[in-house]
Amino acid sequence: MQPKTGLPTTGLEPVLLVDQRDGWTKLTLNRPERLNAFNEAMHQALAAALDEAGADEHCRAVLLTGTGRGFCTGQDLSDRLGGDGPHDLGATIEAFYNPLVRRMRALRKPVVCAVNGVAAGAGANIAFACDIVLAARSAKFIQSFVKVGLVPDSGGTFFLPRLVGPARARGLAMLAEPLPAETAEAWGLIWKTVEDATLQEEAERLTAHLATQPTQGLSLIKQALDAAQENSLDEQLDLERDFQRKAGRTPDYREGVSAFMEKRPPRFSGRDS
Missing domain, CATH: 1.10.12 (Lyase 2-enoyl-coa Hydratase; Chain  A, domain 2)
Known part of the structure; x- marks a missing residue:
């Protein structure tokens, strides 16, 4: 089945591609020119698609991935430029990021994530909020918040110490060093690293399998x-x-x-x- 159109767009392209398969749904973040950084339109589209997948009895699994050379780099900082005073970043988290993480964790169906490139900031932590994460061998995970004076959000301070322990969590959060996919697998942050050329095929096969399970x-x-x-x-x-x-x-x-x-x-x- 072809991806749906009619979703919020950036230019002429929908910001989220929704591809309903036999028993499962593929959701593809589609702002490749911004490395799939989130803006309000993409948040709204993804929330609606997850709600639809949750309510659809024929959908028994969800695959989340991105187009282009990056999975997601978190918040589109260009949306934060301008204005007379400081932005209330807490309001953005409350309105969009926290509900997104809660939706994925509460979804009564498995959520697979295929990280096709860099996953930075909230993009990394949204991936960690999924149930099973596959990553391309070239992918990297970056807790980039400290580079702009912020703290990890979207569940980062919750997931990181539980997945890799407090010492590695502090290093990742405080140093913001890129973590290669193979190291993320070795540390237990993700399920598996696969070759770039086969990532989508393997992720789709895994999601299709989960859609046939109890x-x-x-x-x-x-x-x-x-x-x-x-x-x-x-x-x-x-x-x-x-x-x-x-x-x-x-x-x-x-x-x-x-x-x-x-x-x-x-x-x-x-x-x-």
């Missing part, structure tokens, strides 16, 4: 792993019990057991009842 089970996995970052062991054991009860009542559990007993591939529906 969607309700994947949703519960997302929720359980997020809760584990704050829960005690006893709280997490109780949560696992409750979630397993829910998963065990889904059609996909019955189908999985039947397929195992009959020695055939399962045909998961993704339905919760």
Whole structure:
């Protein structure tokens, strides 16, 4: 299926390409001349597309990527020029970046990210907010905030220490040194590094696979792993019990057991009842 048009545009091009595939949706940030830096139009388009994917029962996975030579460099700083006084950056975060991260984490479907080039500032942290991140071998991750006197946002101060530990998190945030994709993989920031030429193909294959899996089970996995970052062991054991009860009542559990007993591939529906 061809990408949708009619979305907010920069010039003649939509700022977000929405490509609905068989059981999943590909969302492509499309401001390549600005290395896919966010402006208000792209925020609005991405929020609407994520909401649509979440509400679409036929969409069981989402792939997020970018056009051109960069995945995303965070906020388009040209939008911050001019005016009589200092801009309220907190208002921008409250209106756009925090809701975006919350949307992706709350989406009851897996979100795959294909980082096709530089991911800087909020662009890097938006990638880390996804469930599974693939990166081109040439990609780099940069916590560039300190270069303009800011602090990591879009969940950066939350995700970084949990993914790589406090020492590496402080180094990344305070030094703003580019982190190569292969190092990001070795440190546990991302799932896998792949060759540039095969990134999109592999990301699409992975997303298509997830779209055939037990969607309700994947949703519960997302929720359980997020809760584990704050829960005690006893709280997490109780949560696992409750979630397993829910998963065990889904059609996909019955189908999985039947397929195992009959020695055939399962045909998961993704339905919760």
